[in-house]
Amino acid sequence: MKDLKCGLLKCKFNKGYACSAKRICVGRQTDCTTYEEDLSRRRNLFEAAKEPYGNYKEDTSVSCRAKCVFNRDGECVAGGITVAGSKEAGATCLTFVGS
Secondary structure (H helix, E strand, O other): OOOEEEOOOOEOOEEOOEEOOOEEEEOOOOEEOOOOEOHHHHOOOOOOOOOOOOOOOOOOEEEEOOOEOOEEOOEEOOOOEEEEEEOOOEEEEOOOOEO
16 A cells, blocks of 8 residues: 555654555554654654655555454555544544444
8 A cells, every 4th residue: 555644743654644664554443553653753852844745655565453344354455544643542544434
């Protein structure tokens, strides 16, 4: 999947709002279990300008455990997904549509 958008600015795989991981997993609760905080972004004392929207070309494999209409035998078949979240909610697949 090449259309994988990420709104989690502190994730180490976020490259200009695109995911650079080779494989991600969406868990049963629609959480991105691949999310990993980039500690180097946390240490910066000044707010930096956001990276421009990326056109990252990594073909990311997306496994899925959620009960979603896009889940086919444990793989996501959506044309693209968006992952976002908050400190409280964590990384969540926003493309989820319950089945």
